[in-house]
Amino acid sequence: MTPPALLSAALLLLLLPATLTDDGLVPFEVVVQNRLLGTTPQAYITHVKFGGILLGGLKRLMNSTNTFRFTYTEDPDYGPYLESVNGLARNDDDRTYWELLVKMTNGTIVRTNAGIGCYIPSENEQVILNF
Ligand SMILES: *[C@@H]1O[C@H](CO)[C@@H](O)[C@H](O)[C@H]1NC(C)=O
Ligand SMILES: *[C@@H]1O[C@H](CO)[C@@H](O)[C@H](O)[C@H]1NC(C)=O
Numbered sequence: 001m002t003p004p005a006l007l008s009a010a011l012l013l014l015l016l017p018a019t020l021t022d023d024g025l026v027p028f029e030v031v032v033q034n035r036l037l038g039t040t041p042q043a044y045i046t047h048v049k050f051g052g053i054l055l056g057g058l059k060r061l062m063n064s065t066n067t068f069r070f071t072y073t074e075d076p077d078y079g080p081y082l083e084s085v086n087g088l089a090r091n092d093d094d095r096t097y098w099e100l101l102v103k104m105t106n107g108t109i110v111r112t113n114a115g116i117g118c119y120i121p122s123e124n125e126q127v128i129l130n131f
Pocket of ligand 1: 063
């Protein structure tokens, strides 16, 4: 290839959005929302390796930004579940908890059928942590 052709090939690569095929990573969005207080939702981008679990993506996100924090505990039957997000903890007395919702790329919002330790995010979907 001539230098200009090389250059445009390199540019093209840079401009292509990240997809599964180039690096095996699955990018997705994490949205923290508080339906009780009606505060403005906060959105973050993170990723997991192909087939990776939500918990991994949340850990990666917490490691890459100082504006997202979460803690979790381990239930003997159901595995890890969210305890607090950005300093706000679930509370049995108040019957408040962090619900996991997913907005698929076609816009449909569903409750996940698995917790953070088992749920496998799909590319470009939005995982909503709803208080
Ligand atoms: C957190 O980030 C550092 C540096 O970016 C990296 O070395 C480390 O492996 C990361 N830890 C996790 C749990 O992702
Ligand atoms: C979106 O996709 C899901 C799963 O594939 C499907 O159940 C749902 O009906 C779809 N929603 C719309 C609006 O097409």
